[in-house]
Amino acid sequence: MRSEFGKRTKRDAYERSEGLCEGILSSGERCCANLKHKRYHFDHVIPDAIGGDTSLQNCAVLCVECHGDKTIKIDIPVIAKAKRNRDKFRGIKKRSTFACSRDSRFKKKINGEVVLR
Ligand SMILES: [Zn+2]
Numbered sequence: 001m002r003s004e005f006g007k008r009t010k011r012d013a014y015e016r017s018e019g020l021c022e023g024i025l026s027s028g029e030r031c032c033a034n035l036k037h038k039r040y041h042f043d044h045v046i047p048d049a050i051g052g053d054t055s056l057q058n059c060a061v062l063c064v065e066c067h068g069d070k071t072i073k074i075d076i077p078v079i080a081k082a083k084r085n086r087d088k089f090r091g092i093k094k095r096s097t098f099a100c101s102r103d104s105r106f107k108k109k110i111n112g113e114v115v116l117r
Contacts (some may be wrong), residue, residue: 003048005059013059021064033063041067047075050082060074 023031043062046052
């Protein structure tokens with residue numbers, strides 16, 4: 001489930017933005033599009049899918065262009081990467097190299113001696 005920003009957070013974020021888009025362009029500069037005459041979105045700086053919260057710090061006011069851009073260029077690769085890392089982590093946990101595990105070439109005898117299978 002997506003976590004959304006509260007009314008207060010949105011209002012505070014909009015005040016902080018001073019009505020100008022907080023998106024960062026590929027040049028590294030702030031977009032600053034005037035939001036008074038545009039549609040805008042409240043965006044999770046850290047996507048909620050990977051644990052971003054709904055605090056003011058994690059809330060960016062973005063014009064439609066920046067929001068669209070960020071979702072395509074940043075959020076999707078970031079989320080994909082986070083999912084990959086999670087899978088990798090699971091993989092590591094699954095492939096245990098512990099001496100007496102079934103997948104291991106070694107077997108631990110009851111007396112504690114480790115031998116090749
Ligand atoms: Zn923008």
